[in-house]
Amino acid sequence: QVQLVESGGGLVQAGGSLRLSCAASGSIFGFNTMGWYRQTPGKQRELVAAITSGGTTNYADSVKGRFTVSGDNAKNTVALQMNSLEPEDTALYYCNAVRFGYQYWGQGTQVTVSS
Numbered sequence: 499q500v501q502l503v504e505s506g507g508g509l510v511q512a513g514g515s516l517r518l519s520c521a522a523s524g525s526i527f528g529f530n531t532m533g534w535y536r537q538t539p540g541k542q543r544e545l546v547a548a549i550t551s552g553g554t555t556n557y558a559d560s561v562k563g564r565f566t567v568s569g570d571n572a573k574n575t576v577a578l579q580m581n582s583l584e585p586e587d588t589a590l591y592y593c594n595a596v597r598f599g600y601q602y603w604g605q606g607t608q609v610t611v612s613s
Contacts, residue, residue, distance in 0.1 A: 500524045500602045502593045507607030514611070515581045520593030520604055522574035529595040529602075532569050532576035536589035536609075543592065547578060560586070583611045 506518040518534065533548025533556075547557045547567035555567055566579040576593065588611050593604035 500595070502595055502602055502604035504591070504593045504604040504607040507591060507609045509610045509612065510583055512583060512585055512611055512613050514583050515579070516583065516609060517580070518578040518591055518593075518607060518609075520576045522595055522602070525574065527597065528571050528574060529597045531594075531596040532574075533567060533594050534576070534578045535592045535594050536587075537592065537606075538589045546591070548594070549576065580609070583609075585611045585613045587611050 501523050502520055504518060504520045506516060508516060510516050528551055531548050531550050534546040535543045536546050537543040545558055546561055547565055549555045549567045549569045551571050564582045569576045587609060589609060590606040591609050592606045595602045
């Protein structure tokens with residue numbers, strides 16, 4: 499059974515940085531895409547950034563130039579470096595992995611940015 503375990507969330511002041519990490523266990527196969535979504539109360543979960551097994555990246559417009567997603571296919575890990583954080587980035591961040599159309603989710607890690 500595939501499990502995604504996130505780490506690295508926390509509380510940071512505006513302008514600061516955080517790094518989120520996610521490791522997938524329980525599978526000897528890789529994923530087509532790994533990435534990060536976020537959600538705030540009353541809103542839909544939204545894509546933050548993702549990376550394919552070929553290295554192609556995709557970012558939400560709101561984080562371009564501030565966040566960087568990276569992945570390690572051999573280790574089934576994905577990381578999100580978040581710089582110049584803003585209060586609007588406050589959310590529960592979820593690790594996501596996709597294999598042949600099936601999605602796997604982590605339990606979420608809270609990121610809180612104070613003004």
